Amino acid sequence: MPEGPSILIAKEEMAPFIGKKVVAVEGNSKTEIHRIENRVLIDIKSWGKHLLLCFDDFTVRIHFLLFGSYLVNDHKTNPLRLSLIFADGTINFYSASIKFLEGDVNTHYDWSVDVMNDDWDEEKALMKLSKIPNQLICDALLEQDIFAGVGNIIKNEVLYIERVHPESLVGKIPEKQWKNIVKKARSYSFDFLKWKKEFTLRQHWLAHRKNVCQRCNIPFHKMKTGKKNRRSYFCTSCQTLYV
């Protein structure tokens, strides 16, 4: 469920409930979910992988982690974490992390860090990258304080498209290359969104979970990389290692 584009799809699906009152709340969340009862959902926002259900003076932050899911006007037998019941429909969340954020949601987030936000600030990302020259690019791309919304799939695809080895040091990558990576982190996220809506995401993967490099026709390397120890798929022939 996770990466940023999936959250935008969730937001769209739930948008019809904006302006409507939550008439009942259910779920096994250990947070004070009953605060939501009889409150009007005034907006739905997203920041990276966070889905934000905004009420007058607090916001419910939903994070799907690895296995979280949701259903709109539908349900399944898994334990219900949180259910928002409206007069004309429901939003159900399963195994998601729920957190209440107090006050104005804008005080909690820097929207310009979200690669899919209208306010995305490429220069800010470049500036932050320049401050971590000794980190591996595979870790930097997953850094939510720099590229909120980018997950492991986007990481693997962007590095493959830009021909950079995941274990390259940020500070050793030629300037033009890392500028391209920053741009691609955003543009690929929108491609991901389009393909996911068409249910063709998987078939568009060039690197992630692939066995063979289509450019070189040789086997991919598949290994966990970086401090974050997440799986990388890469070709050592066409992806340059900058160290």
Added chain:
DNA sequence: AGTCATGTTGACGA
């Protein structure tokens, strides 16, 4: 059937 995976947090110890 077992493994792996679109993720993050908090506890603990060095």
Added chain:
DNA sequence: CTCGTCAACATGAC
């Protein structure tokens, strides 16, 4: 105090 490591959470696809 900061860093690294690990468990915990919990589900579905292959």
